[in-house]
Amino acid sequence: MIEFKKVVKSYDNQIKVVNGLDFKINDGELVVLIGESGCGKTTTMKMINRLIEPTGGEILINGKNIMSINPIELRRNIGYVIQKVGLLPHMTVGDNIELVPYLQKWDKKKRRARAEELLDLVNLEPSQYIDRYPNELSGGQQQRVGVARALAVNPDIILMDEPFSAVDPLTRDQLQEELLKLQDEVKKTIVFVTHDMDEALKLGDRIAVMRDGKIIQYDTPENILKNPVDDFVEYFVGKDRLWKSPEMLFAKDIMNKKPIMILQDRTPANAVEIMKEKNVEYLLVVNQVGDRPKKLLGIVTPRELSGKGISQYKMKDIMRTQFTTVTEKTSMVHVLQTMKDKKIKNLPVVGEEDGYLKGLITHTSILNILTEAISVYDDDREGY
Ligand SMILES: Nc1ncnc2c1ncn2[C@@H]1O[C@H](COP(=O)(O)OP(=O)(O)OP(=O)(O)O)[C@@H](O)[C@H]1O
Ligand SMILES: [Mg+2]
Structure with missing residues (x-):
């Protein structure tokens, strides 16, 4: 040394x-x-x-x-x-x-x-x-x-x-x-x-x-x-330069850190309400809310909800449990490839070891990052 x-x-x-x-x-x-x-x-x-x-x-x-x-x-x-x-x-x-x-x-x-x-x-x-x-x-x-x-x-x-x-x-x-x-x-x-x-x-x-x-x-x-x-x-x-080095960008850089969640014991009616209010069609089902670490248990979209208008159902009964995730360290290149190959618009990001929910990559979260990059180029141009 x-x-x-x-x-x-x-x-x-x-x-x-x-x-x-x-x-x-x-x-x-x-x-x-x-x-x-x-x-x-x-x-x-x-x-x-x-x-x-x-x-x-x-x-x-x-x-x-x-x-x-x-x-x-x-x-x-x-x-x-x-x-x-x-x-x-x-x-x-x-x-x-x-x-x-x-x-x-x-x-x-x-x-x-x-x-x-x-x-x-x-x-x-x-x-x-x-x-x-x-x-x-x-x-x-x-x-x-x-x-x-x-x-x-x-x-x-x-x-x-x-x-x-x-x-x-x-x-x-x-x-x-x-x-x-x-x-x-x-x-x-x-x-x-x-x-x-x-x-x-x-x-x-x-x-x-x-x-x-x-x-x-x-x-x-x-x-x-x-x-x-x-x-x-x-x-x-x-x-x-960051945008010229996509291999330096990882899932954690492009994810939305506050995705819309729902508790596993809530009903389809609750889910519909949240979807309307937040204007999303994709809810992450978790074991708890607030700032504490939470486990990602499943996914709910209008497809899971259709025909489940009766309130005896809980999120945990109807949620989809098979879905693709990435970790915070997954490269952006791999994230984009995965979304394209699997034809998905939403990609949850979970902890590598604990499986806790870290964030959600959506087309919007990627667009936000790109917009930031484009405005950087605009700044540069104004400098000339
Ligand atoms: N013998 C010397 N007497 C006085 N000043 C010196 C002497 N040698 C170097 N310096 C000064 O020390 C400073 C640092 O020099 P140095 O060679 O370490 O720079 P550098 O970062 O390697 O620069 P460059 O990228 O141009 O090689 C410079 O301002 C230089 O003028
Ligand atoms: Mg030198």
């Missing part, structure tokens, strides 16, 4: 370029630092391997203050990938990757085997690339070699400072996919700097949004999208 405690960095002019950073990065986590140019991302990152030393506060790795660790030893356990790759031009790809193992006195055979293994891992055919020079590779291929080199001595931590910003969008996309796959296999602790919110949302387990040397919000991609802490983060995320 990497832990920042009240970390400050200032230079001669006393301006605090990093101003009281307090955050933790767990083992195996990929954390993205994002923010505008000059906000202190690179400085933050370089303090982790002591390329820059803090003016105040402390940084701990696995509980140990890094100022008490020999910098060379510290960096041995920290891979570093930078934007301009930094491959040595007069050395082959293989020699570039083997550099740190070489400095650590690995023997030739072991170094070469490691280089081949790593080239494989970053999707470059070893026999084809190992003896080439960096200028004989495309930007994306060089970037892959940069990643391979950072992994050479199997460090626990990898720092990546805008590693993919110099390549074209398609290659970038591919490198991002590869990094995610790689991370799945090697499970490193990765600190990744970017300017690009799409990249941050795609890669980050958590995202730290920085401004003026401070972290404004440190959260999961989902929370950054849905609950930006202030206007700056909201602006930075882009108001309409």
Whole structure:
């Protein structure tokens, strides 16, 4: 675990370029630092391997203050990938990757085997690339070699400072996919700097949004999208981005949290009355009302009510008990597909474990959300 405690960095002019950073990065986590140019991302990152030393506060790795660790030893356990790759031009790809193992006195055979293994891992055919020079590779291929080199001595931590910003969008996309796959296999602790919110949302387990040397919000991609802490983060995320990421929308985001319910002991006459009053044709039968958690027992529509005008019937006698539900975490994409496939207009949302009623997705609740999205686009247009 990497832990920042009240970390400050200032230079001669006393301006605090990093101003009281307090955050933790767990083992195996990929954390993205994002923010505008000059906000202190690179400085933050370089303090982790002591390329820059803090003016105040402390940084701990696995509980140990890094100022008490020999910098060379510290960096041995920290891979570093930078934007301009930094491959040595007069050395082959293989020699570039083997550099740190070489400095650590690995023997030739072991170094070469490691280089081949790593080239494989970053999707470059070893026999084809190992003896080439960096200028004989495309930007994306060089970037892959940069990643391979950072992994050479199997460090626990990898720092990546805008590693993919110099390549074209398609290659970038591919490198991002590869990094995610790689991370799945090697499970490193990765600190990744970017300017690009799409990249941050795609890669980050958590995202730290920085401004003026401070972290404004440190959260999961989902929370950054849905609950930006202030206007700056909201602006930075882009108001309409949530709608470009439907996979980030879940049943709980589009459901009506106060659907119309009826108690299991009420009569058909009661049901008709509620339907008229609330102008709905779909009632959720529950065991209790009010704010307490309630079990969803069944569904009543005009079909269940027809011919049941006699009051000895209770909701529990006539309700439909076979019906489709989803949980709060079901993706919007899946919700829409389900409603379409089953030709249903109402989809109750229940607790994953307890089966308690959480809400109801209807065409209207979806329309409401869409209207919100459209008005966001309208807002944007007015800005031009
Ligand atoms: N050696 C230095 N002396 C004085 N100020 C410095 C020094 N190095 C960096 N700074 C300042 O510290 C601030 C943060 O720089 P940093 O490189 O961390 O920004 P960044 O967020 O990585 O920006 P970018 O996105 O442009 O890479 C900047 O305002 C920069 O001018
Ligand atoms: Mg930078």
